[in-house]
Amino acid sequence: MEQLLNSGLEVVIKSGFLYLPLLFDPEIAGEIGSQQGLSRHFSLIRVSGKLFIQTLDLASLAANYHRIHAEEYERRRGEFLRKLWPPAGEGELFLGPNLKAIIFRVLPHFWRRSSGFSRKSLGEGEILDLIREKIEDLPDFGKMAEDLAQSFAWHRSRTLPQRLGWEEPEEPPAPPEEGLIAAKDLRPWLRQVLARKIWEEEKGRLEDSLKEQEELGGISPERRVVLLYLAAVGFLEIDGFGFTRLRLPDEYIIYQRTGEFALKDFLGRVYLFPDCRVAVSTLPPLKPVVLEKYKHPLLQRHAPGQAICISQDFAPPNVFSGPNAIAALEEGVNALFVNYSSRAIRGYHKLGDVKQPYQIVDFDDLKISRDHPGIVSGRIEIKNDFT
Amino acid sequence: MDLKRNFKTGRAQEARKKLFLPSRFNLVSSIVKAYGLDNAFLRLLDRVDERAFHNLAKSAKIKEKPGLTLPLFSLATEAEYLLTAAIMEKLDNPYLDNARDPEELVLSAPLYRRNPALPPEVLAPRHFAELLAEELEK
Structure with missing residues (x-):
């Protein structure tokens, strides 16, 4: 897309579609040579004496930009988010779905078998209580628990509802005015429409995160600290089963001895x-x-x-x-x-x-x-x- | 029996893979794009005469054939297409298939007029200026 925007070409916008100059070879020239031939091709239009062919639906281009130009989209996303959101620190807690699956699904399976617990399935609270019993002996747990109480408050503050009330970007502009334009004139429209898309995605992600925070707020402070401790250290080993964080934010190695x-x-x-x-x-x-x-x-x-x-x-x-x-x-x-x-x-x-x-x-x-x-x-x- | 064999041979030849040769349009259009030719080149074609051919040939008795990367299929803008079609119409000769630069385009017509029987094996590796110089010396 950048290539097109920098090309210096003239393009035509019509009915939400982008029309590009038609390219020729003898077959194409023969096919459209007659006026009759031209009228058969609905995808061709003649503007200022030049022929243009229908290519992309601009709305579809904007909706699928992250798939078509993944790298460029990520770059734009990074630039946009840096303005709104300070970069995440190394110590940021991230209670991702993988960690939750490990703690509440995988760990009880191996743990119960090796510790001789009854076959009844444990609730999430009970699992956290059992983990707490095991990790309370760790030398750094007490200090970390205090730190986490503060850290948790900080974490919540970052995803408070008012953060979601960012000034909403203006409605994405309609595709540029119909007619013959320079390709570079598409750039402001594309920038605005992508900013809008990124904003909506980020808002959705934050809303999910907030929901998780609220769920976390519903459990007792003792259990919450266990969960946050695991998110913070990214490591646990109990009775031969363990996991350790592979890389941020939510990738782990799970092991069994x-x-x-x-x-x-x-x-x-x-x-x-x-x-x-x-x-x-x-x-x-x-x-x-x-x-x-x-x-x-x-x-x-x-x-x-x-x-x-x-x-x-x-x-x-x-x-x-x-x-x-x-x-x-x-x-x-x-x-x-x-x-x-x-x-x-x-x-x-x-x-x-x-x-x-x-x-x-x-x-x-x-x-x-x-x-x-x-x-x-x-x-x-x-x-x-x-x- | 002979008829049957003839059929078989004919079908076997038809089924054989054929060498892909770029079209003349593809070749001329590639030269137009590579050297950024415009309508001035067409006007030049109108102006060159026998004396100019002699001079071109003499100036390059040993000249290396330039390389040219050809796409499988060529698509041109409207202006490039019209120019390519005009060049092909003006220089209509089979030696165009072996031209690799604008100079060879210009020299293809006088070379063909002087010796229309040069095989592709001779035309492909040698520059047309060199071949024309040889023809002029004969």
Whole structure:
């Protein structure tokens, strides 16, 4: 669009459509050569002796500008918002939908199982109470809770209703006057119409944010502080389940610890695998990975951040949601626990002495005896011992 | 039997991929755009005579053929289209297909008049001024 506005071309506006000068080749010239031919083409008009062809609906151009020229739109949006809204600080709290999904959907699923709670589902308030019990021991929680009370007031002040009462931009002007104009004369209209669009979007976003604030205001101050604490620190680990903020404002890594476990090889020898974190991120696709430097028959190398070789029946979800994150995490953990079979060839490597030429990972250092105290006491389970 | 074979051969030739050659309009219009030609060029075409051709040819006995990027299809503004059509009408000759700059456009007509049998293999790599100089020396 910028190219057109800077082109020095003459364009025609008619019935809300932008008409551009018609370009020619012999076929086009032959087709419209006769007056009869010209009258057949409703999209062509002749103005000041020149032919123009109908191109874009200006209203549609304005409505879809963010899709057609995404980068330019973002730049304009940034410029417009800077005038109205100071830039967000590093410490700004953002209680986004992903964080809420993690706290209220994913965390209770793993937590309840490992802590032996009854199967009844917990309410949001109860979840916050349980988290509060766990985190009250943290050294920085008390001080941060005080800070957050002030911070919360500040946060509310930024989204108070009067902020929504920004001086409303004037109604977007109708498309420029009909007729022959220079392309650059479209620029003021485009600027105004985009400003209006951005203003409406931002207003909608702030109204949603305000609604969230009001919901937050409805819960008790103790529970509210827990929620704000989590939003502020962006990190939590309870009973082997945790999440940590990946980047602002609302992207996280969610993980589940495997704890120590054992696998056996074809000859029944046992290998002890240390604890590791199986994680998925809120950025799709939700593919389970190991966070630590780790080796396992279902991992290609001995390195951190490797994707786990999961069952072909499981397609990593392309949308983040609580149930999708739970499914992906469970798939990853279960793959490490039970997908390796000492008899079938599955995964990248085999446990045991048989070395393939391409096998670059060795598991000899993980070998333990069946009389290992952890195995004998039942603390460490041989996950693929189905006999 | 021969008829059947003839049919088969004919169909096989029809089905074969044909080399895409840019149209003459595409070529002339690309030169018009690349060199920003206008109606002054048309007036120049009216003025050049045999003496001018001799001078042009002599001045460039060895001249490199210029490069020209051709689009697959050319679309021109109304003014460019009218100028292209006028140049093609005025210089109507098959050597235009191998011209790559305005000088070659001008020289295509006298070169064709002197030797209309030059094959594309000769016209494509060599500048028309060089070829015309050779023709004038004959």
